[in-house]
Amino acid sequence: MNLTISSTNLLKALMDVSKAIPSKSALPILENFLFVLKDGILTITASDSELTLRTSLEVESAGEDGSIAIPARHMTDLLKELPDQPIRIKTVSDSSFECSWASGNSALPYFPAEDYPEIKSTGEDALKVSFPAESLIAGIQSTIYATADDEIRPAMNGIFFDMEPGSTTLVASDSHKLICYTTKDVEASEKASFILHKKPAGVLRSIIGKDIDNVEINFDSTSAQFTFGNTTMICRLVVGKYPKYRDVIPTNNANVLQIDRQLLLNTVKRVAVCANKASNHIKFTLNEGQLEISAQDLGFALAAYEKISCDYAGDSLTIGFKSTFLTEILANMSCNSLVIKFADARRAALILPAQEEAETEKVCGILMPIMIQ
Numbered sequence: 001m002n003l004t005i006s007s008t009n010l011l012k013a014l015m016d017v018s019k020a021i022p023s024k025s026a027l028p029i030l031e032n033f034l035f036v037l038k039d040g041i042l043t044i045t046a047s048d049s050e051l052t053l054r055t056s057l058e059v060e061s062a063g064e065d066g067s068i069a070i071p072a073r074h075m076t077d078l079l080k081e082l083p084d085q086p087i088r089i090k091t092v093s094d095s096s097f098e099c100s101w102a103s104g105n106s107a108l109p110y111f112p113a114e115d116y117p118e119i120k121s122t123g124e125d126a127l128k129v130s131f132p133a134e135s136l137i138a139g140i141q142s143t144i145y146a147t148a149d150d151e152i153r154p155a156m157n158g159i160f161f162d163m164e165p166g167s168t169t170l171v172a173s174d175s176h177k178l179i180c181y182t183t184k185d186v187e188a189s190e191k192a193s194f195i196l197h198k199k200p201a202g203v204l205r206s207i208i209g210k211d212i213d214n215v216e217i218n219f220d221s222t223s224a225q226f227t228f229g230n231t232t233m234i235c236r237l238v239v240g241k242y243p244k245y246r247d248v249i250p251t252n253n254a255n256v257l258q259i260d261r262q263l264l265l266n267t268v269k270r271v272a273v274c275a276n277k278a279s280n281h282i283k284f285t286l287n288e289g290q291l292e293i294s295a296q297d298l299g300f301a302l303a304a305y306e307k308i309s310c311d312y313a314g315d316s317l318t319i320g321f322k323s324t325f326l327t328e329i330l331a332n333m334s335c336n337s338l339v340i341k342f343a344d345a346r347r348a349a350l351i352l353p354a355q356e357e358a359e360t361e362k363v364c365g366i367l368m369p370i371m372i373q
Helices: 007-020 072-080 133-146 198-207 261-272 323-331
Strands: 002-006 032-038 041-047 051-058 066-071 086-091 096-101 104-109 127-132 158-163 168-173 177-183 192-197 214-219 223-228 231-236 255-260 281-287 290-297 302-309 311-313 317-322 337-342 349-353 363-367
Touching (some): 002 007, 007 032, 007 051, 007 072, 007 086, 007 198, 032 072, 051 198, 066 072, 066 104, 072 104, 127 133, 133 168, 133 177, 133 198, 192 198, 192 231, 255 261, 261 302, 261 323, 281 323, 317 323, 323 363
Antiparallel strands (some): 002 086, 032 041, 032 066, 041 051, 051 231, 127 214, 158 168, 168 177, 177 363, 214 223, 255 337, 349 363
């Protein structure tokens, strides 16, 4: 292998795919980048066997084609210390290569590309969907925080992609809260679904650049492939059946609160300072035209309450919530005004954008209450 490439371009490519490099692996070869040079194109692969990232870039000049596995940490550490300049990568023996730049060079070991495991992608029966990048990032951002860490129910540890010909909904839940992000920008040819684990979802969100318009998704029953620009991500899907989330969305909560989202968020944050640090419990007391939010920690003699004006139609109601869950939901919505619909103190509250913003805000949430004394 013999090539010349910009150090900055190479470092950026390595940093993107390095998110798939395991910190420790039963297969030491996976702690390396796989470099494949062919016809002036360098393809770089990183994998932890569950998640694979691959990108390609043009080299400035190419000599002999070839493929080698390069130690990930050593290569990235070296490139981070180099200013932007052309660097030359050339194999000099059966086990080492030379990385040279204007004022010096470094000798590093490499391993045979044949030792790198074969990366399996989706099967021939995979369904193909084109997902606008902006909507995909927004959907992951709006739901990923609501995923669970549940060893017994692994399906809850990911984001559920529920695709229909008319719309697509991304869903996440940890049993305390449930978040749905719905977009009409994606039109699947048929009803289909898959569960994307939170780790690859987070990686995907972080590596999709602002210059990307669409992400092509191919998925079957076990794997998904996301392709955008010169980058491909392949990952295993979570196997399991996602709960029927539509069945738990309240449809007849008659007590309706309409309030400014930022006002409510700021008030909850202020009052929650005096909540018990273990439980984070806060209390809503709702009456016509007024919402009182209170919290207390008897162990440290702390207490706080704040009254704010609001538009409330319904019975007088006292209900408790975990403040951290509520602030997460409010902070991840973008609407100016929202509606919270209550049934009673024991049943879930439905959080929606106000009617005038329902078309632009694609997120809704369900939050379970807590028992208050």
